[in-house]
Amino acid sequence: MEAFDEWLHGPATWIATTPLSRFIQEQHAYAFATLETLHLIGMTLMLGAIVAFDLRVLGLAKSIPPAALHRLIPWGVAGFILNVVTGSLFVIAHPHQYLFDPAFRVKMVLILIAGLNVLAFYGTAFAELKAAPAGADLPLRSQVITAVSLVAWVGVLVCGGLVTSGYFG
Amino acid sequence: VDPFFAWIEDGAFSTAFRESEFAFPLSLTAHVFSVALVAGTSLPVALRLAGYLRGVPLAGLMRYLPIFWIGLVVSTVSGGLLLIGYPTKTLTNPLFYVKVAAILAAIWVMWTARRSVGSPTAAELSPARARVMGLSLIGLWAVVIAAGRLLAYTYSRLMVGF
Numbered sequence: 001m002e003a004f005d006e007w008l009h010g011p012a013t014w015i016a017t018t019p020l021s022r023f024i025q026e027q028h029a030y031a032f033a034t035l036e037t038l039h040l041i042g043m044t045l046m047l048g049a050i051v052a053f054d055l056r057v058l059g060l061a062k063s064i065p066p067a068a069l070h071r072l073i074p075w076g077v078a079g080f081i082l083n084v085v086t087g088s089l090f091v092i093a094h095p096h097q098y099l100f101d102p103a104f105r106v107k108m109v110l111i112l113i114a115g116l117n118v119l120a121f122y123g124t125a126f127a128e129l130k131a132a133p134a135g136a137d138l139p140l141r142s143q144v145i146t147a148v149s150l151v152a153w154v155g156v157l158v159c160g161g162l163v164t165s166g167y168f169g
Numbered sequence: 170v171d172p173f174f175a176w177i178e179d180g181a182f183s184t185a186f187r188e189s190e191f192a193f194p195l196s197l198t199a200h201v202f203s204v205a206l207v208a209g210t211s212l213p214v215a216l217r218l219a220g221y222l223r224g225v226p227l228a229g230l231m232r233y234l235p236i237f238w239i240g241l242v243v244s245t246v247s248g249g250l251l252l253i254g255y256p257t258k259t260l261t262n263p264l265f266y267v268k269v270a271a272i273l274a275a276i277w278v279m280w281t282a283r284r285s286v287g288s289p290t291a292a293e294l295s296p297a298r299a300r301v302m303g304l305s306l307i308g309l310w311a312v313v314i315a316a317g318r319l320l321a322y323t324y325s326r327l328m329v330g331f
Binding site: 160 | 191199201202208213216
């Protein structure tokens, strides 16, 4: 990790000197506050979609057909895209502040895990879930994948909070 | 009101909160997460009211309401801790009152939606009224989130002394 940290200083310093990084750094603090607000709104869209859908798969609100609740997922995806864009702008503006923060690194690993889990979900569980009617219990495989999703995304959010509030900074 | 702010700030709890290394970051993280949970669990209800999730029964969505209330309790407690730590910073900023008003209005909309389902005497919401309620709910939470984030940028005084 130490060798990696040492190597990372190179790219981090390069990012901080790019025109885009300079441009964001030069903006008024309110521009940053606006980006942060958009990031929080994106996070809320994701959490809202994930909590409702995942808890249905795990057995809450069984009167709702899972396929109907799956229509929330595009809202969550929109939130994710918004957050990849705004989050990248934070890192580009202040690479040293983020890239060396342990909470930021754990957050990136959790996003990777959550992303692979999404592939596992659509590769194996989605078909049976789509066919499930209101009131149905879902197979164990769907529930396990969904539990991983819930834990990983909540972890992403908590790590994000620790990054922002400078817990390790 | 300065003596009142000073009284809170000089209190043992408020002082300990500011001096602690972890109290502020952990309270803020808990606050951000719980507000996202409250606004996030409002989202399916708001979208359903606004007419975007037609296959989803509104009564079914009310099963998520306990999460909304738990999030509200956690965000009030964590927000209360932040407030006790920095009363002058928060209470002298008009945005704080905008945030509180928007939260109360959002709770009222959720409560109205809750009362419209479930019981035999419940008054059915007209589609037009439901649409206004759903769109206002989304707008109100956006105001809460924006005002909350801007509180960190727009304060005029941090503490009574400076």
